[in-house]
Amino acid sequence: MNTSAYSLPRLRYIILMICLIIVTSCSSPRKLLNSNSGDRIFFGNKGGFTNVSTDFVLFENGSICRLKSDNVIKTGKITRDEVREIETSLEKMNFMSIKTNEPGNMTYYVSVIRGDSQNAVHWSDHDRNPQLRELYVRLMDLVRNK
Numbered sequence: 001m002n003t004s005a006y007s008l009p010r011l012r013y014i015i016l017m018i019c020l021i022i023v024t025s026c027s028s029p030r031k032l033l034n035s036n037s038g039d040r041i042f043f044g045n046k047g048g049f050t051n052v053s054t055d056f057v058l059f060e061n062g063s064i065c066r067l068k069s070d071n072v073i074k075t076g077k078i079t080r081d082e083v084r085e086i087e088t089s090l091e092k093m094n095f096m097s098i099k100t101n102e103p104g105n106m107t108y109y110v111s112v113i114r115g116d117s118q119n120a121v122h123w124s125d126h127d128r129n130p131q132l133r134e135l136y137v138r139l140m141d142l143v144r145n146k
Helices: 007-025 029-034 080-092 130-145
Strands: 040-047 052-059 063-068 071-077 106-114 117-123
Touching: 040 130, 052 130, 063 130, 071 130, 080 130, 106 130
Parallel strands: none
Antiparallel strands: 040 052, 040 106, 052 063, 063 071, 106 117
């Protein structure tokens, strides 16, 4: 076994470099949330007896995070095909042009940020738009299944 004086420091250097590459290549959820690039879909609800809010964000890379106070907690990741399915649903319903702001005792919301444009809709149990309800249920199912 060759144990030269340079092999151990070199091995430590290689391990350190690999660790640095791994750490710097992974995007943290907070960094993704505050980034101006990349599409994001925020969704959740607020209200009821306790007036507690439940907030999530789906990033274009498929990461799903829960927003709780000032914390961004990664809860899972969906496939690229599932992301495309959600994007297709948004396009079919022409989401970016929907203007709904009808809060109630229990208010649900979906907000989409795409590049420089964004749209947010809020509705209650009495809203008559079944497409919004279906989209919301689909997004919440993604959270529950991951």
